[in-house]
Amino acid sequence: SESVAVKMVARVVPYPAAFTSSGVVTMAEYYHEKDYINHFYATTKQDSTINQSDLKKQIITQLIENKIINNEAIKMKFSVEEDGVDLAINKIYESNGGIEEVKKTLTELYDLSVDQFKDLVRSQLIREKISNEAIEKVTARHILIRVDEGATEEKVNEAKANIDKLATEIAGGASFEEVAKRSSEDVGSNEQGGALEPFSREEMVKEFEDVAFSQPLNEVSKPFRSSFGWHIVKVEKKTGFIHASFDGWLSNLKNKSIILILYKTSVGSSISSNAIKVVVLVVVLIIALFSAL
Secondary structure (H helix, E strand, O other): OOOHHHHHHHHHOOOEEEEEOOEEEEHHHHHHHHHHHHHHHHHOOOHHHOOHHHHHHHHHHHHHHHHHHHHHHHHOOOOOOHHHHHHHHHHHHHHOOOHHHHHHHHHHHHOOOHHHHHHHHHHHHHHHHHHHHOEOEEEEEEEEEEOOOOOOHHHHHHHHHHHHHHHHHHHOOOOHHHHHHHHOOOOOOHHHOOEOOOEOOOOOOHHHHHHHHHOOOOOEOOOEEEOOEEEEEEEEEEEOOEOOOHHHHHHHHHHHOOEEEOOOOOOOOOOOOOOOOHHHHHHHHHHHHOOOO
16 A cells, blocks of 8 residues: 555655665655656646556666665765765756756655755766766777668678778878768768767677777777778777676676565556656656756
């Protein structure tokens, strides 16, 4: 039962909703998450679209993930200082009409206090710190000569001849950046001399990822083909020490963790598309609402 009396007792007595090897998820934590999410959907008149059974499962999953992430952050000696949280919150105030306007929005849309919102921001900052500092990322430039997957052999060979010519030019001393500006067919990055935003694993097609993460720094790769065409890559920087994407890293930790869910969240129903990752979505919506971070 989720009566008012049960919720009141759960907030006083630390009854567990789930045990994990990284910590205990309490019913009080569960009810807190569920209440502000339901308040948002009710206020925005979307409550009829939410499957409550699926929502319960997603909340428990998210809380378990938070325990695992926080535990790993401690092991890595990663922390988010109060000053960092305050700085993020102050940016939100400055860009959204001040503290009173933010308080009003939090209360009306989510029934959250500023302190509760700060807790959400803190959790998000810890995720970002791990993603930005621990997850392996590559900063690279590339040159692309496009060729369709179903292109004729003649077209494939023509594109290969073009990329070979550019690779030879760079090997002879030409600037990778200038050649990319002039000849790369990747619209957007070509204007930046082939520069790509830092990326982690699973963000690029496999052929590109395999080369980028194995390529020595400041060396130009041999031409290789992906579904987009022929590439050459120059890796300029590598950061991080976890050789996986954030999601892959977290999934692996969950698989290795001892997890015992005590609170019955469903009656064998599958997760509907409306509820997929709804907890993460609402946190992002709150922060995006204030043009956060």
